[in-house]
Amino acid sequence: MTSEATDPTEGLRKLIELARFVLFDFDGPICRLFARHSAVGVAREQVRWLEGRGLHGLLTNGVRDDPDPQVVLRAVDRRRPGSDLVVELEERLTHEELTAVGSAWPTPYADALIRTWSAVGVRLAITTNNSPRAAIRYLDGRGLLDCFAPHIYGRTQDLRLLKPDPHCVRRALSAMGADPAGTLMIGDTPSDFLAARAAGVHFLGYARDARKEGLLRGVGADRIVTSLEPVLSVVRSIGAAG
Structure with missing residues (x-):
């Protein structure tokens, strides 16, 4: 279902009809990467690893308790940008993401949506703050890699370029020769929306719960779905009509 009050399908159809290129965030719209391999546990292990090296002072109290391992990584990068410490911490996070792939939960309807959009000739890309190695491993395991590759x-080692910076979005646009006006990004976080807006592409928010929806609306996202099923239905109907 969508969260719009009146005739949600019409607005969704217009958004999908203009899209010749679609950019997917990875963790959220395609899968729950840390569904069983706890992100909270990964973040705490990062903190313990830093503390074991006498580097706990790099983190504020709020960051030490944050459940998102990327928050810890970025906090260290702000204090030690480009350092060997950041490189090692990023590689440790990549290892955890690769481990998490094995127990990730596919987002309902995502596989079918990706295959259908690809089949009707829309070109797809991944634009994520996760390691591209984790995205590739997951997509390959689901038989979806050819839809994107x-x-x-x-994520690159220059963590300043993570979303909300539009760097990965602009890389995708440039590589595909995509017109931003004909490009749609699907994401589930405020940083996804802000990166899409900065790059001039359309945005569709995916919110699996009320908290996610509230965060998206808080930064100005106004087109949000709580399931990918209506998106799949519209793409199928457009494909059938074509």
Whole structure:
């Protein structure tokens, strides 16, 4: 279902009809990467690893308790940008993401949506703050890699370029020769929306719960679905009509 009050399908159809290129965030719209391999546990292990090296002072109290391992990584990068410490911490996070792939939960309707959109000739890319290696491993395991390859753009060692910076979005646009006006991004976080807006592409929010929806609306996202099922239905109907 969508969260719009009146005739949600019409607005969704218009958004989908203009899209010749679709950029997917990875963790959220495609899968729950840390569904069983706890992100909270990964974040705490990062903190313990830093503390074991006498580097706990790099983190404020709020960051030490944050459940998102990327928050910890970025906090260290702000204090030690480009350092060997950041490189090692990023590689440790990548290892945890690769481990998490094995127990990730596919987002309902995502596989079918990806295959259908690809089949009707829309070009797809991944634009994520996760490691591209994790995205590739997951997509390959689901038989979806050919729908995206080679257009998978993820975290680099320059952490300043993570979303909300539009760097990965602009990389995808440039590589595919995509017109931003004909491009749609699907994401589930405020940073996804802000990156899409900065790059001039359309945005569809995916919110699996009320908290996610509230965060998206808080930064100005006004087109949000709580399931990918209506998106799939519209793409199928457009494909059938074509």
